[in-house]
Amino acid sequence: DNVFVPWERVFVYKDVERGTRLALLFALWHRLSAVSYRAGLAEYLVGLGRLVAEANGIEGVPHIQKDVVDLIAFAEIQKLCAKMAAYECTKDDATGMAIPNATYTNIGKLYSNENYLNVMRSLIDIGGGLIVTAPSGDDYANEELRRDISKYLRGAIPGEERFKLFLLLREAISLLGGEESVIHIHAEGSIRASLIELYRTYNFDEPKRIIGKLLSQMK
Numbered sequence: 001d002n003v004f005v006p007w008e009r010v011f012v013y014k015d016v017e018r019g020t021r022l023a024l025l026f027a028l029w030h031r032l033s034a035v036s037y038r039a040g041l042a043e044y045l046v047g048l049g050r051l052v053a054e055a056n057g058i059e060g061v062p063h064i065q066k067d068v069v070d071l072i073a074f075a076e077i078q079k080l081c082a083k084m085a086a087y088e089c090t091k092d093d094a095t096g097m098a099i100p101n102a103t104y105t106n107i108g109k110l111y112s113n114e115n116y117l118n119v120m121r122s123l124i125d126i127g128g129g130l131i132v133t134a135p136s137g138d139d140y141a142n143e144e145l146r147r148d149i150s151k152y153l154r155g156a157i158p159g160e161e162r163f164k165l166f167l168l169l170r171e172a173i174s175l176l177g178g179e180e181s182v183i184h185i186h187a188e189g190s191i192r193a194s195l196i197e198l199y200r201t202y203n204f205d206e207p208k209r210i211i212g213k214l215l216s217q218m219k
Contacts, residue, residue, distance in 0.1 A: 081108025
């Protein structure tokens with residue numbers, strides 16, 4: 001409250017409507033950035049999940065196929081929403097700036113909020129306990145241990161390759177992945193914030209018109 005702001009740095013003053021629009025536009029762009037980077041991360045996780053399934057020799061097992069398809073669905077919904085938010089943008093006449101579609105942006109954001117932990121569950125199911133029990137990078141740096149690791153971690157692929165895959169999987173789930181789990185739920189707006197904004201901005205006119213037309217034909 002006691003911060004001095006030079007007048008030339010004041011862009012909105014006592015204009016609640018414009019200030020509100022500025023805040024909401026910031027949130028909209030922020031959410032679009034979330035959907036976009038999550039689409040890229042999700043594609044990475046699809047590749048990781050599929051390769052680990054192949055390395056374990058279980059890519060044909062029905063419940064593992066379901067896990068991989070869940071990863072695919074998450075990734076493609078993120079990509080779909082990011083693309084549609086940009087494709088169905090609106091142009092701001094005053095600035096010429098393209099504004100992303102709020103519905104697709106918020107659906108993509110909400111979907112990732114609510115489903116990222118399911119993605120983690122699928123990856124854990126694919127990887128199994130080796131995610132935790134696999135040797136560390138320090139173990140592998142030891143020449144004597146490396147020979148044993150390469151020998152005993154051999155599966156459908158050479159042990160060295162399988163070991164490296166599980167290092168990536170461990171990172172995605174339990175190391176950096178722990179931070180990502182929090183980020184996917186809270187960053188760029190919480191689940192509740194996504195719900196509020198989707199409900200507030202959704203255009204109900206056409207769905208209501210359809211029901212109204214049916215009601216008018218009922219006798």
